[in-house]
Amino acid sequence: MASISFRNVTKRFGDVTAVDDVSFDIRDNAFFCLFGPPLSGKSTILKLILGLEKPDAGEILIDGRPVTGIGPAQRNVAMVFQNLALFPHMSALDNIRFPLVERRVAPDKIAARVAEVCEKLHIGHILHKPPAQLSGGERQRVAIARALVRDPVAYLMDDPISALDARLREQTRVELRRIQQEMGKTLVYVTHDQEEAMSVADGMAVFQAGRICQTGTPEDIYRHPNSTYVAGMLGAPAMNVVPMALAASLQVQGPQGADSLGVRPENLRVAPGEGARITEVEPLGGFTTISVDLAGQSLRATLRGQPRFTTGQPVALSVDAGRAHFFDTSGAALAAH
Numbered sequence: 001m002a003s004i005s006f007r008n009v010t011k012r013f014g015d016v017t018a019v020d021d022v023s024f025d026i027r028d029n030a031f032f033c034l035f036g037p038p039l040s041g042k043s044t045i046l047k048l049i050l051g052l053e054k055p056d057a058g059e060i061l062i063d064g065r066p067v068t069g070i071g072p073a074q075r076n077v078a079m080v081f082q083n084l085a086l087f088p089h090m091s092a093l094d095n096i097r098f099p100l101v102e103r104r105v106a107p108d109k110i111a112a113r114v115a116e117v118c119e120k121l122h123i124g125h126i127l128h129k130p131p132a133q134l135s136g137g138e139r140q141r142v143a144i145a146r147a148l149v150r151d152p153v154a155y156l157m158d159d160p161i162s163a164l165d166a167r168l169r170e171q172t173r174v175e176l177r178r179i180q181q182e183m184g185k186t187l188v189y190v191t192h193d194q195e196e197a198m199s200v201a202d203g204m205a206v207f208q209a210g211r212i213c214q215t216g217t218p219e220d221i222y223r224h225p226n227s228t229y230v231a232g233m234l235g236a237p238a239m240n241v242v243p244m245a246l247a248a249s250l251q252v253q254g255p256q257g258a259d260s261l262g263v264r265p266e267n268l269r270v271a272p273g274e275g276a277r278i279t280e281v282e283p284l285g286g287f288t289t290i291s292v293d294l295a296g297q298s299l300r301a302t303l304r305g306q307p308r309f310t311t312g313q314p315v316a317l318s319v320d321a322g323r324a325h326f327f328d329t330s331g332a333a334l335a336a337h
């Protein structure tokens with residue numbers, strides 16, 4: 001069990017500032033996502049937690065204690081390496097036992113610990129198989145089991161399911177969420193997939209170029225993004241952001257200083273009328289995505305079911321009450337009107 005905190009941590013590699021004055025708190029037992037585009041510093045944060053890299057400035061605390069000067073082995077934080085890190089010539093069982101055998105733990109203690117972890121991960125039936133005979137998801141669970149047998153205070157995963165296809169990714173993230181809840185351990189999870197971050201995390205930090213833009217629960221960040229950057233990172237299709245000059249056409253009034261208006265596609269109302277024109281209708285089963293031209297700006301709306309709109313049809317647009325976002329010229333969010 002462990003909380004993890006960063007206090008003004010900076011890490012440079014030559015001219016590159018990979019992590020730039022970053023502060024955050026991960027509470028004990030959280031499923032915490034580090035979310036951002038490639039090269040934004042997420043993996044470096046994991047290495048700093050593990051003790052594989054040292055900060056140039058700032059402090060890292062695990063369970064409230066500074067870990068400066070404490071090596072990776074003493075931190076007792078486990079990295080869950082992916083498939084390739086499993087020993088191919090060993091059975092799943094021997095792979096999982098390995099960290100304890102290496103530490104010369106007594107055989108009866110090893111057996112008890114392995115049994116406990118394997119039961120929680122539901123992998124008792126595949127322990128005799130070598131990694132090559134396991135599915136991607138099973139290999140992943142074996143890798144998690146191997147990280148967890150030595151009872152780390154927290155475990156870390158670096159974009160663990162990005163290589164899986166869409167359907168398997170969906171199943172696997174549900175599974176990871178279940179495992180994390182059952183194991184009751186802090187999990188720090190790197191991803192650049194917004195859907196993944198939204199669906200699994202109970203806390204997240206959104207990164208841009210080594211800096212944290214916003215931290216909070218996924219729902220909070222989705223509902224109250226503090227900038228156009230964060231607004232654009234979460235949600236698909238992305239939030240529509242248009243100049244304030246178009247606000248009147250959307251039947252919205254903005255606060256003082258507003259430069260642009262943001263509307264999530266699910267909060268954009270489309271009705272027969274005047275002012276805008278439909279350019280594309282994309283039925284996707286349970287919902288339909290509609291692209292609309294408003295004075296040369298393309299906006300997207302997601303509507304439930306399969307509403308009867310056709311390409312070229314003139315429509316009137318409006319925004320659900322209280323669901324408009326406003327941003328200033330720098331892209332920072334303003335309080336709603």
Ligand SMILES: Nc1ncnc2c1ncn2[C@@H]1O[C@H](COP(=O)(O)OP(=O)(O)OP(=O)(O)O)[C@@H](O)[C@H]1O
Pocket residue numbers: 013016017018036037038039040041042043044045192
């Ligand atoms: N050991 C290193 N030596 C030099 N530069 C590094 C090193 N590790 C990371 N960097 C640089 O630090 C920056 C942040 O890299 P990092 O791997 O932390 O980003 P990331 O968000 O995890 O990216 P990705 O999603 O692609 O893995 C990048 O510009 C990278 O090139």
